[in-house]
Amino acid sequence: GDSVTQMEGPVTLSEEAFLTINCTYTATGYPSLFWYVQYPGEGLQLLLKATKADDKGSNKGFEATYRKETTSFHLEKGSVQVSDSAVYFCALSFTGGGNKLTFGTGTQLKVEL
Amino acid sequence: KAGVTQTPRYLIKTRGQQVTLSCSPISGHRSVSWYQQTPGQGLQFLFEYFSETQRNKGNFPGRFSGRQFSNSRSEMNVSTLELGDSALYLCASSSLAGLYNEQFFGPGTRLTVL
Numbered sequence: 001g002d003s004v005t006q007m008e009g010p011v012t013l014s015e016e017a018f019l020t021i022n023c024t025y026t027a028t029g030y031p032s033l034f035w036y037v038q039y040p041g042e043g044l045q046l047l048l049k050a051t052k053a054d055d056k057g058s059n060k061g062f063e064a065t066y067r068k069e070t071t072s073f074h075l076e077k078g079s080v081q082v083s084d085s086a087v088y089f090c091a092l093s094f095t096g097g098g099n100k101l102t103f104g105t106g107t108q109l110k111v112e113l
Numbered sequence: 114k115a116g117v118t119q120t121p122r123y124l125i126k127t128r129g130q131q132v133t134l135s136c137s138p139i140s141g142h143r144s145v146s147w148y149q150q151t152p153g154q155g156l157q158f159l160f161e162y163f164s165e166t167q168r169n170k171g172n173f174p175g176r177f178s179g180r181q182f183s184n185s186r187s188e189m190n191v192s193t194l195e196l197g198d199s200a201l202y203l204c205a206s207s208s209l210a211g212l213y214n215e216q217f218f219g220p221g222t223r224l225t226v227l
Contacts, residue, residue: 036218041220042220043117043203043218043219043220043221044203044205044218045218046215046216046217049215089156098144098161098163098168098169099144099146099161099163099168099169099205099207099209099216100146100158100161100169100171101146101148101156101158101205101216102158103155103156103157104155105155106155106156
């Protein structure tokens with residue numbers, strides 16, 4: 001079945017450091033890919049998305065590029081802030097397959113001063 | 114627009130009881146999906162309802178059920194609660210107006226089973 005694999009956390013960075021959170025997927029076909037963020041005590045918020053190969057999703061300084069050849073969708077940010085501390089989830093879904101999202105296990109990010 | 118709302122936010126039940134959780138989607142959204150979030154299993158899809166019909170179902174036992182009303186509000190029910198049902202239950206709504214299945218999540222209901 002379809003699955004998403006994320007790097008284990010927690011990831012601890014100093015403010016203004018460069019962030020990469022790896023995400024790879026296994027799927028039959030070409031899914032849409034998403035990054036969601038969950039702040040403490042809250043639900044999930046969509047951070048960015050990409051719907052086809054080579055698409056780049058971006059939002060709030062975060063970026064991720066849909067790489068079909070490596071089945072990856074790594075999340076990057078050039079300079080993290082303390083306010084970016086949260087849990088990040090990579091997910092996939094298929095257009096026409098209903099609204100089922102398959103999530104990775106999540107990566108906790110801690111940004112320190 | 115108001116976001117997705119879920120009630121109650123916190124719930125404590127004992128084993129063997131049943132529970133009903135409620136979700137009100139964003140106005141105009143017709144699809145409602147439910148997810149269970151636990152530290153051990155992560156986020157797992159329970160089911161999706163669209164126009165009062167279950168369209169998708171995850172791999173959960175029959176104790177987990179749901180329904181959707183004509184105003185798109187949805188409820189999920191868990192019968193004969195087990196300790197392992199303790200989790201954050203998240204609801205998400207989608208308009209399906211676009212192609213990309215973008216979903217908007219509510220804050221969740223934290224269920225504790227004692």
